[in-house]
Amino acid sequence: MFREGLALLLAHEFPKWQLLQAGSLEQAAARLAEDSGIGLVILDLSLPDSTGLATLTRLRQRAPSPRYVVLSASEDQELVMAAIDQGAAGFVPKSSQTGAMLGAMRAVLDGGVVLPPSFCETSPPPARTATEALGVSPRQAEVLRLLIEGKSNKAISRDLGIAESTVKTHLETLYRKLDATSRTQAVVAAARLGLRLDA
Secondary structure, X not given: XXXXXXXXXXXXXXXXXXXXXXOOHHHHHHHHHHOOOOOEEEEEOEEOOEEOHHHHHHHHHHOOOOEEEEEEOOOOXXXXXXXXXXXXXXXXXXXXXXXXXXXXXXXXXXXXXXXXXXXXXXXXXXXXXXXXXXXXXXXXXHHHHHHHOOOOHHHHHHHHOOOXXXXXXXXXXHHHHHOOOOHHHHHHHHHHHOEEOOO
């Protein structure tokens, strides 16, 4: 019922979207296999055939390209951080009001990161690019975008056609600029800054 309601809401707000629905992990994996053009997956962590973060892990293994937004009844900080660590670009509590949920989808599609309000002491500033907000190079901004998509250093290296050692150098700079010591902290910092990471 929640899925049907969300689909109606999204169809009304984003009439140009093609919405596909799946009621299980296997159905979702099949849809993703059939259509390589899917850009956003809104994933409930409670499915009949998979629950918890294993759902995100299993689906991302099969389809790593789309951006993933996790929906959950829980706002547990460890769960949110673990979802981000596993490559989710957003985490939206099911208790969110309609406007906040739609805003979260827009932000992720615009290249942003979305976390529950409890993670941000104040509202994030207006969306800016990483180059504008952090003073990093366009290449470093690309590395940050791929990091937020959950890509490994090796995958980032392959996607950008640069050496893995160069990726590590870029990450060191990004961590310093974001005052972060890990991938997950970098993603949380990007969300708090309201960074827009265009594809």
